Amino acid sequence: MLGLGTLARVANELRRDITAVHDRDPAARGVGPAELLATWPGIQAVLSHRVAHAVHGAGIPLLPRSISIATRALTGIEIHPAARLGQGLFIDHGSGVVVGETAQIGDDVTLYQGVTLGGTGFATGKRHPTVQDNVTIGSGAKLLGPITIGHGAKIGANSVVITDVPPNATVVGNPGHPVRVDGRRPEGPDADWIHLPDPVAEAITGLASRIGALERSVSELSGGRAQPSAKVRPLRPIRGPNPAGG
Numbered sequence: 001m002l003g004l005g006t007l008a009r010v011a012n013e014l015r016r017d018i019t020a021v022h023d024r025d026p027a028a029r030g031v032g033p034a035e036l037l038a039t040w041p042g043i044q045a046v047l048s049h050r051v052a053h054a055v056h057g058a059g060i061p062l063l064p065r066s067i068s069i070a071t072r073a074l075t076g077i078e079i080h081p082a083a084r085l086g087q088g089l090f091i092d093h094g095s096g097v098v099v100g101e102t103a104q105i106g107d108d109v110t111l112y113q114g115v116t117l118g119g120t121g122f123a124t125g126k127r128h129p130t131v132q133d134n135v136t137i138g139s140g141a142k143l144l145g146p147i148t149i150g151h152g153a154k155i156g157a158n159s160v161v162i163t164d165v166p167p168n169a170t171v172v173g174n175p176g177h178p179v180r181v182d183g184r185r186p187e188g189p190d191a192d193w194i195h196l197p198d199p200v201a202e203a204i205t206g207l208a209s210r211i212g213a214l215e216r217s218v219s220e221l222s223g224g225r226a227q228p229s230a231k232v233r234p235l236r237p238i239r240g241p242n243p244a245g246g
């Protein structure tokens with residue numbers, strides 16, 4: 001039986017979910033709670049997950065997955081019934097969002113469309129990310145494995161994140177790497193992800209210079225005129241502004 005305490009908790013969660021949409025979705029300004037509940041897929045998915053999660057926790061078979069799969073058909077958002085969601089989760093647009101079985105999401109987290117909180121393979125046990133409070137995850141970002149995304153972090157659209165993210169960091173790219181931590185560019189020898197050494201170009205340059213030397217020797221021995229040897233240009237500039245500031 002549902003007690004008064006449970007009803008109060010559900011009402012509080014619902015209020016917080018609706019506030020999250022009003023706060024974080026400019027398109028929801030001026031839209032009433034009834035319209036949000038009827039037409040915002042992110043809210044629908046979170047609400048139905050809360051029901052599926054409670055039914056799953058009660059050990060009832062079939063129903064939790066049925067709720068989850070019906071919600072996916074309706075909203076394009078697939079959340080495993082066992083996943084743990086905090087309060088104030090806002091999923092914008094929704095389509096293509098996948099939240100795995102052992103994922104944990106803290107309070108006031110924002111997910112855009114196409115976000116995956118997934119596993120890296122066939123491992124069992126805790127295999128999905130833990131996302132702490134106030135994290136924003138951009139559209140298309142893939143967060144894979146039992147990693148932790150620190151409080152207040154931002155994950156750029158289309159990033160692929162496979163390692164822990166420090167609190168208050170901005171992570172972009174594939175593989176995802178911090179470009180800001182506490183609002184400052186990371187510094188140090190490993191911070192420049194753009195101007196990396198190019199071992200293939202270096203090997204080709206070495207070979208070209210040896211061929212040039214051989215051609216000169218052959219020309220001298222045969223009394224002919226040495227041809228200018230082929231010049232190898234680097235594939236990208238070695239110098240330039242460091243996007244990570246290091």
Ligand SMILES: CC(C)(COP(=O)(O)OP(=O)(O)OC[C@H]1O[C@@H](n2cnc3c(N)ncnc32)[C@H](O)[C@@H]1OP(=O)(O)O)[C@@H](O)C(=O)NCCC(=O)NCCS
Binds near residue numbers: 136137140158180243
């Ligand atoms: C990452 C993001 C949250 C911005 O965070 P921020 O802390 O304000 O960071 P900045 O805008 O200062 O960008 C930091 C650096 O990352 C780069 N960057 C930002 N977003 C990026 C992305 N998605 N992919 C690659 N690089 C990105 C910026 O160019 C900048 O580079 P610089 O250091 O050379 O100047 C934002 O760019 C983003 O991707 N948001 C997702 C929004 C979204 O999915 N919207 C969908 C709405 S439907």
